[in-house]
Amino acid sequence: MCFLHNGALLLSRHDQFLLFASIADNKGPAGKRTKTKNPVGTSATLGNSSPEKTSASKNCGKNLSSYWLMKSEPESRLEKGVDVKFSIEDLKAQPKQTACWDGVRNYQARNFLRAMQLGQEAFFYHSNCKEPGIAGLVKIVKEAYPDHTQFEKNNPHYDPSSKEDNPKWSMVDVQFVRMMKRYITLAELKTHYQAHKTTGGPLKNMALFTRQRLSIQPLTREEFDFILSLEEKEPS
16 A cells, blocks of 8 residues: 655555565566475474575565465476475475475565565465465474575476575475365455455455465465454355
8 A cells, every 4th residue: 555645655564565575576487386395304394594594585574574375286287297296285294294485486486485584474375276275374484595496407496597605596494383274265365355455455455366476475464364264254
C-alpha cells in the first residue's frame, strides 16, 4: 500500500520489502523450487545463523516479513534425469523432519531466502500438481548458507558461473511443524483474493497472485493469520 504525505510517495513496510527484492534482479528465471535429495554427508542439520550469510542477506528485508510461503513439487518430475519431487510427506520422512531448501535459481526468491530468520514460519505449498495448495507448516531452523547443488555438475541445479568463494545461490533448512487441518487449495485462496481486492481484505495484495512465478514469497501477518483461520471453516 502506498500513500502521499506532504507530496511525497510513501510505501508500506511490506511493499518496501517487495520493491527491494525486485530491484535486485527482475530478469531471472521463475525460480520455482524443485527439491533434490541431499547427497551423502550433507543432510540438513539444526543450526543458528550461518557466518556465510552475506551483507546483502543481512540487509534484505530487516524483519519486514516474518512469514513465508514456500513452493515445492509433490509429484514426480524428471529434470536432467533426476526426480525433483519433494512433498511435505517427504519432509516428514527426513531425519528430524528437517531438510535443506535447495535449488532456488531466481534472484528475488534467493533474496527472500536470505532474509529469513531462525524460527520464522512458512506455509509448505504444493505446486505444479493436479491440485495446488497449502499442505502444512514448516519453520526455519537454519538461516541462509550456500546451496551445495550449484557446484554439483550432475545436479539439475548446477550453475557453472557460481564460484565457491563467491556463491550465487543460497538455501535454508526447514523443519516440519504440522499438516494443515485441511488442505487449502489455490482455487479457494484465489476466491478470497479476488473478493479482497474489492473489499480491502487481508489477501488483497497476496504475492501468490501478484508475483505468482516466485517459489519463495513473503506474507504479511494479516495474510498468514487469515489463511490459518480458513482451517476452521468449510471451503468457500
